[in-house]
Amino acid sequence: MFADGLFILFTVFAVVGAAGLVLFKHPMNGAMSFVVTLIALAGLYALLNAKLIFAIQLIVYAGAIMSLIIFIIMFLNIQEEDLPAEEGRFKYLIGGVIVVAPVGMLLTKAVNSLPGSEATIAGAGFGGVKEVGVKLFTEWLLPFEIVSILLLVSLVGAVVLAGKRGTNK
Amino acid sequence: MTNDFMLLMPLIITGVGAIALMLIAAYDKVTIEQASMASMGVFGLAFLVQLSNTIGTAVVPYDTVFNGMLVISNFTKVAGLIILACGFFTSMSAHSYFKQNNFCTTEFYSLVAFSACGMLLLTMSQELISVFISLEIMSLAIYILVGYDRQNKRAAEAVMKYLMLGAFAGAFLTMGTALVYGGVGSTKFALIGQAVAANGFFTNPALVCGAFFILVAFLFKVAAFPFHAWVIDVYDGAAAPVTGYMATGLKTAVFAVFANFLVVDETMRAGWVNYLFYLSILTMFVGNLIAIGQTSLKRMLAASGIVHTGYLLIALVAVSSEHFSGSVILYYLGAYSVGTLGIFAALSYLGGANEKRQTFDDFKGLARVRPYSAAAIAIFLLSMAGIPPTAGFMGKLYIITSAISAGQVALAVFGIISSILSMWYYLRLIINMYFHEAVEGFEDTADFKFAPACTFILVVCVFAISLYPIAV
Amino acid sequence: MATELVLSAIALIGIAVIVPLIMSLAKFLGPSAGGEIKNDPYESGIKRMIGFADQKFSVKFYLLAILFLLFDIEAVFMYPWAVSIRELGWFGFTEMVVFMVLLLTGLIYILKKGVLNWR
Numbered sequence: 001m002f003a004d005g006l007f008i009l010f011t012v013f014a015v016v017g018a019a020g021l022v023l024f025k026h027p028m029n030g031a032m033s034f035v036v037t038l039i040a041l042a043g044l045y046a047l048l049n050a051k052l053i054f055a056i057q058l059i060v061y062a063g064a065i066m067s068l069i070i071f072i073i074m075f076l077n078i079q080e081e082d083l084p085a086e087e088g089r090f091k092y093l094i095g096g097v098i099v100v101a102p103v104g105m106l107l108t109k110a111v112n113s114l115p116g117s118e119a120t121i122a123g124a125g126f127g128g129v130k131e132v133g134v135k136l137f138t139e140w141l142l143p144f145e146i147v148s149i150l151l152l153v154s155l156v157g158a159v160v161l162a163g164k165r166g167t168n169k
Numbered sequence: 170m171t172n173d174f175m176l177l178m179p180l181i182i183t184g185v186g187a188i189a190l191m192l193i194a195a196y197d198k199v200t201i202e203q204a205s206m207a208s209m210g211v212f213g214l215a216f217l218v219q220l221s222n223t224i225g226t227a228v229v230p231y232d233t234v235f236n237g238m239l240v241i242s243n244f245t246k247v248a249g250l251i252i253l254a255c256g257f258f259t260s261m262s263a264h265s266y267f268k269q270n271n272f273c274t275t276e277f278y279s280l281v282a283f284s285a286c287g288m289l290l291l292t293m294s295q296e297l298i299s300v301f302i303s304l305e306i307m308s309l310a311i312y313i314l315v316g317y318d319r320q321n322k323r324a325a326e327a328v329m330k331y332l333m334l335g336a337f338a339g340a341f342l343t344m345g346t347a348l349v350y351g352g353v354g355s356t357k358f359a360l361i362g363q364a365v366a367a368n369g370f371f372t373n374p375a376l377v378c379g380a381f382f383i384l385v386a387f388l389f390k391v392a393a394f395p396f397h398a399w400v401i402d403v404y405d406g407a408a409a410p411v412t413g414y415m416a417t418g419l420k421t422a423v424f425a426v427f428a429n430f431l432v433v434d435e436t437m438r439a440g441w442v443n444y445l446f447y448l449s450i451l452t453m454f455v456g457n458l459i460a461i462g463q464t465s466l467k468r469m470l471a472a473s474g475i476v477h478t479g480y481l482l483i484a485l486v487a488v489s490s491e492h493f494s495g496s497v498i499l500y501y502l503g504a505y506s507v508g509t510l511g512i513f514a515a516l517s518y519l520g521g522a523n524e525k526r527q528t529f530d531d532f533k534g535l536a537r538v539r540p541y542s543a544a545a546i547a548i549f550l551l552s553m554a555g556i557p558p559t560a561g562f563m564g565k566l567y568i569i570t571s572a573i574s575a576g577q578v579a580l581a582v583f584g585i586i587s588s589i590l591s592m593w594y595y596l597r598l599i600i601n602m603y604f605h606e607a608v609e610g611f612e613d614t615a616d617f618k619f620a621p622a623c624t625f626i627l628v629v630c631v632f633a634i635s636l637y638p639i640a641v
Numbered sequence: 642m643a644t645e646l647v648l649s650a651i652a653l654i655g656i657a658v659i660v661p662l663i664m665s666l667a668k669f670l671g672p673s674a675g676g677e678i679k680n681d682p683y684e685s686g687i688k689r690m691i692g693f694a695d696q697k698f699s700v701k702f703y704l705l706a707i708l709f710l711l712f713d714i715e716a717v718f719m720y721p722w723a724v725s726i727r728e729l730g731w732f733g734f735t736e737m738v739v740f741m742v743l744l745l746t747g748l749i750y751i752l753k754k755g756v757l758n759w760r
Contacts, residue, residue: 110378133721157313195753
């Protein structure tokens with residue numbers, strides 16, 4: 001029961017943080033609000049018993065990726081006067097809500113139809129570091145290996161787009 | 170039958186080739202001309218190996234190691250051949266393109282090979298998470314290629330739009346994957362098919378919603394109707410060889426996985442056919458409307474790419490999941506790729522420094538000055554318009570006959586109407602090239618070897634493919 | 642439901658709520674005497690700091706940050722592998738070697754390319 005309350009609390013934090021990310025005018029405030037979402041998600045993972053994902057969410061997302069996002073905002077050196085006026089943003093917001101509403105209703109219906117918590121997909125030791133490791137490195141070998149290619153592509157891309165170019169011969 | 174290792178060999182060759190090109194780039198000893206030849210070598214070798222593999226029924230290579238996530242069939246083999254050929258011809262036309270445009274480094278070819286690697290994986294993956302990662306490998310490499318020219322503001326705009334909307338599509342794909350997993354309990358195509366066969370499709374809202382999101386992602390990537398708006402600016406902003414590669418290789422890979430996903434179960438396919446029916450009609454006509462209004466050649470070709478997506482959607486509507494071969498889709502993709510790659514190869518060397526020739530007017534009287542190039546472009550355009558005896562005509566013929574035999578007569582009629590409409594903008598360029606006095610001499614485009622050779626080979630391919638019969 | 646995870650979830654709430662709460666309370670409850678000299682940053686005798694906190698960074702920082710992130714993700718995959726190495730055996734070892742060799746080529750690339758040289 002206590003855990004249910006926590007779950008709802010984290011959900012509220014996650015949604016409020018995401019709303020702040022969209023609604024704050026200055027990107028830095030948006031990024032800070034996004035941190036709330038990321039930490040709240042980590043809390044949700046903890047409540048779902050996913051220990052490894054909980055740790056990764058905090059280390060990689062709330063740590064490394066957030067600092068990268070803040071770096072990028074710092075490069076741009078956005079001052080108050082650089083920001084666009086955003087007139088009638090609430091009009092757009094309401095319009096967007098109306099457009100997205102059918103998708104939201106579809107999603108609600110879909111999520112409601114999912115098997116509830118009484119269905120046990122979580123065996124003993126579900127979400128533990130060791131259990132995830134064994135599953136990842138036996139059943140999910142292919143996605144794991146091709147992630148290395150994905151990382152290589154992003155590495156080359158970062159160097160090509162942001163690094164200094166070699167000489168053109 | 171070839172053994173599992175050889176079946177994966179083309180993928181390994183492109184992957185290792187991409188890494189080798191990346192390392193070569195770091196050592197700074199190789200010129201970009203040599204790098205482009207190395208890239209051609211990689212693609213050529215992989216193509217030959219792929220061609221030499223014989224596959225009977227669908228093979229699951231290294232079933233226990235990869236847990237059945239890769240499936241290789243004749244469908245994926247031919248799709249792979251088209252992708253590798255696209256990579257080969259792209260490297261070839263880039264060789265000439267970068268003599269006039271000065272922003273190339275060796276990493277360019279490495280990224281072309283990396284994205285081909287992702288495309289090959291995409292055709293073979295039969296599991297949604299692998300599909301997502303391979304899609305991201307492919308898209309990420311393509312984003313970088315689009316924005317490769319850092320000095321060019323239009324390229325920066327193009328990559329920004331593409332990245333934002335592409336990330337949106339990726340988010341739809343992951344959301345769909347999560348919902349499908351929630352509804353079925355697996356992300357493997359085979360198990361999804363079994364679950365649908367056992368419990369029905371529309372009785373499972375999570376599965377329907379998940380499949381819907383996944384289809385949205387695929388429709389975005391192939392630029393079908395409601396998600397087509399990005400394609401014009403992105404194709405326009407990218408360098409000519411990259412645009413050719415995007416329009417052909419990427420589309421082939423995504424249509425392959427689209428077809429693979431659609432035929433996991435007949436009820437699931439039947440559930441979507443009605444919507445795909447309207448989407449394919451709208452895609453064709455919206456594409457035609459956009460194309461007619463364009464003055465820039467690249468923008469016109471981008472819009473005509475939307476129209477061709479419409480035809481391919483007709484072919485998807487007409488596939489059956491009982492005895493799926495996908496030969497019609499692949500034939501059309503092959504014919505379309507040859508024509509598009511050919512035009513972009515020609516644009517690569519005729520475009521001039523910094524792609525200064527862009528509009529229809531810039532190519533006025535090309536036939537007087539460069540008769541062979543003009544003839545090649547005319548053949549590619551006629552093939553894309555669907556004039557016999559070209560590959561494009563045969564491709565459209567197969568699509569329309571397959572639509573009729575699947576009972577979709579209305580779709581066949583709309584396909585023919587759209588084909589007639591598309592003559593307008595294809596013939597406009599031909600008229601510009603042939604029935605006008607030359608405005609300039611195209612002197613700066615005389616001394617290239619590779620891109621003209623590439624157009625010549627592709628002209629031969631246009632006729633060779635049209636002679637190749639397939640069973641519908 | 643593992644107790645330690647519920648506890649760590651509570652700890653997260655503690656971080657998210659209590660820390661900002663205390664910081665904002667200190668603003669109201671604590672004594673505050675403003676003044677230009679007091680608010681001035683002081684750094685080992687250097688009187689004036691240069692510029693503002695949100696000044697522009699060089700894009701080189703971004704490159705380092707993203708490279709750190711990539712290898713961070715590589716390292717993250719090694720946690721579950723290291724913990725389950727006995728169950729996975731040589732098979733797991735081989736796949737991790739393949740993974741690391743692929744990323745090692747990336748490391749060689751950036752080293753030889755001189756991306757890490759600060760010039």
